[in-house]
Amino acid sequence: MTGVTSVASLTPWHRSVLGTVVLYLHFVRLAFLKFLAYRLRYYTGVVSYTIFVTGHYYLYGALFASRVVEHGSMEGGNLIGGLTLTEMITYVAVSWIGRSFYFNNIHRDLSSMIEEGGISLQLIKPYHVQDVMMFEAVGESGFRLVMFSLPIMVVVVPLFDISGPPDSMLYLWTFLSFCLALVIYSQINFLLGCLAFHMKNIQGVLRAKMVAFDFLTGVILPFTFFPEWFQTIVAWLPFQGISYVPVTIYLGKRAGSDLVWALLIQLAWSVGLYLAGRLVWFISVRRVTVQGG
Amino acid sequence: MEPIIQVRDLTRDYKLIRKREGVKGGLIDLFRPRRKILRAVDQVSFDIQPGEMVGYIGANGAGKSTTIKMLTGILTPTSGQVTVGGLVPWRQRQQYTRNIGAVFGQRTQLWWDLAVVESFGLLKKIYEVDDDAYRRQMGTFNDLLGIDEFLHQPVRKLSLGQRMRCDLAAALLHEPRVLFLDEPTIGLDVVGKENVRKFLHEIRDQQGVTVILTTHDLGDIEKLCRRVIIIDKGKVHFDGELDTLRNRTGNPVRLTLELREPVSSATLKEMTGNLPVSWQAGEGLRHQGEFHRREVTGAEVIKVIVNACKVSELHLAEPAIEEIVARIYRDVQEGES
């Protein structure tokens, strides 16, 4: 066997830093445009989110009323799970408005790309699929903010008389916290999508995820409703950073250093999950190229 | 000249699990799967010079796509070496991909929901193509492929032929040094195939790009490639000039003719003079014959027949690639024994 001798050579190539920024911003823009083309779908979404919040409004109303009957009055810290009725309604409204913002389907898009083999075309492009998907998610959430979350706010806030946070600076912190939630949510979805590299049929897993997620993030119920042990577990998981943390920031439950800590922990999870995604992607792709795509 | 692509003893195995039958078989499979190794590409070696356009042909399952996937870095080989322009495709994937373009016939690399022009705009940024080059390339593509016509339509609304034209343009936008085409005419109708072939012909002459083109349709390479590599069951069985191949195999082209007025085959032979076509004996409107490309071109045959008789339909059937491959394969086996 002859060794491979020198050949007419290609130049190794790296995209410039500016080029990289321009490229990923372009992905943000394209995703925004793509969802804009499908905007009609989201009008029905506004209705269903509103119905959801309405359902909770009456549910908690009844729950608190039954408490009043038991205790004979509204006085004396009539709290359930540490929240008053007003706070409870606000919790539900803010968490669903948040969900309408950070939501995406990276796990489904990625897993079907892997199952249907389209992944091979991604491998011959000089970019990182993980980054592309993250920035597309940013574009999608930008669209969602304008075309979905805002309309829901316009309907829900006056309807249930949702009040602002105790301090108007908290608007800013809540938004920042929801932006970090978007990163955490997207990166978990990315990791879930990567499962398709290693499992034949992950659709079942992904369906189970849909239900488990809304519990673990605190969208369905505040963690304070659950027993002590459950709260201890979720405190060590990244999911609380998706909904529970930003909503409790809005409610003013985290002040001063508590607030800073909450945001820092969200940031740490964002970075950690991103790096985990990098690693899993790298290992998975190597397996695919070795085993056949 | 130094070759731009060097392939040495390239080999690729797939591990398969052979399923047993029935419920019991299924249970046994869980614990003791029967593994089988399929050698899809077997000790393949070749060199390709810069600017060459080479046809990589073989029947379905011959190992063409597997080879292309290794050359593009999507698959790692079981053994053997590949360098393209000094880079190892699966090791230096990110740097490598800037220098190559690829089209996989069954899949599009365009963004499904976006207008075609948005995909090109994105590719421009992905490969950092500067404005001048972008304008120049898009101009060329429009001249050759007429893509301006559907530039503003979403990809999902394009016909297969239009989509393939866009995919070819997309693979060439960044002026890659090497282009890999895996079945670029698959599923296209006659006009679609013709468009693709004409385009590749122009591109070969204009841009000096090195091309490997896989196909199981001999028509694709006839006009494009002087050199072909034939692969069957993972092994290279022929590597050389297309003409050599044709002469070696001697499979005839089949001709079917529908006339407006009935004649006998003897008369037909007389009317077409000394055309080296062997006609099947018969009377009436429909006639069949065979000829060899090394003796006469298809164009010559058609010209003579159309001038001599009142033709309503004329059809040429190329020797099927499967036949040629089968024949070569047979020759190889005979040679070995």
Ligand SMILES: Nc1ncnc2c1ncn2[C@@H]1O[C@H](COP(=O)(O)OP(=O)(O)O)[C@@H](O)[C@H]1O
């Ligand atoms: N991912 C895979 N896993 C297992 N076997 C495969 C895989 N891809 C291809 N094969 C097998 O390898 C052989 C060569 O396939 P391929 O390279 O796709 O051939 P071609 O492109 O010439 O039709 C075939 O027998 C095919 O069934």
Ligand SMILES: [Mg+2]
């Ligand atoms: Mg193939």
